[in-house]
Amino acid sequence: MKFSINKEERYTILSLEEDNLNTLIAPSLKSEFVIMRNEGVKNLILDLTAVSFVDSSGLSAILTANRLWNDTGLFILTGIEHESVKKLISISRLNTVLTIIPTVQESIDYVLMEEIEKELNSDSED
Numbered sequence: 001m002k003f004s005i006n007k008e009e010r011y012t013i014l015s016l017e018e019d020n021l022n023t024l025i026a027p028s029l030k031s032e033f034v035i036m037r038n039e040g041v042k043n044l045i046l047d048l049t050a051v052s053f054v055d056s057s058g059l060s061a062i063l064t065a066n067r068l069w070n071d072t073g074l075f076i077l078t079g080i081e082h083e084s085v086k087k088l089i090s091i092s093r094l095n096t097v098l099t100i101i102p103t104v105q106e107s108i109d110y111v112l113m114e115e116i117e118k119e120l121n122s123d124s125e126d
Contacts, residue, residue: 001028005036011074011111012036013104015047021058029061033068042073043115045107049079054088066098074099074114078107 002017014032018025036044046065048054054062062077069075077100080086089095101107 001025001032003029003032007041010115011043011045011108012041013045013047013108015049015079015104017050019050019052021048021051021054021061023055023057026055026057026061029058030064033061033065037068037072043076043111044069044073045076045078045104045111047079047104047107048077048085049081049104051079051085052082054085059088059092059094062094062098074111076101076107076110078102078104 004015004017006013006015014036016025016029021029033044044065046062051058066075075098077098080089080100080102089098089100094100099110101110
């Protein structure tokens with residue numbers, strides 16, 4: 001599986017550098033998610049810009065990440081540019097479950113705004 005990781009203080013971006021997110025890739029991706037979660041990655045942005053096809057195993061991997069970050073931070077799906085991937089997300093109604101943001105930069109901005117809001121809320125409670 002080809003991918004790149006960009007770790008920052010408040011977020012990590014995993015950019016999948018594969019055409020297909022399928023049964024050959026999904027198990028490795030799930031393992032990488034578990035490792036990242038165990039390493040303490042607080043907010044994860046999954047960039048699918050290079051991905052042109054996703055199957056049910058790929059959707060399962062995406063849902064695994066969503067579940068792993070559900071109670072501790074943010075999981076954001078971004079870079080859904082290929083029509084077949086857009087259709088699958090829509091048909092499976094994952095757009096109602098996942099946080100999907102068009103671009104990596106907008107995803108970063110979203111994470112930073114959420115982090116600032118959490119800090120402000122925790123300061124007002126003190």
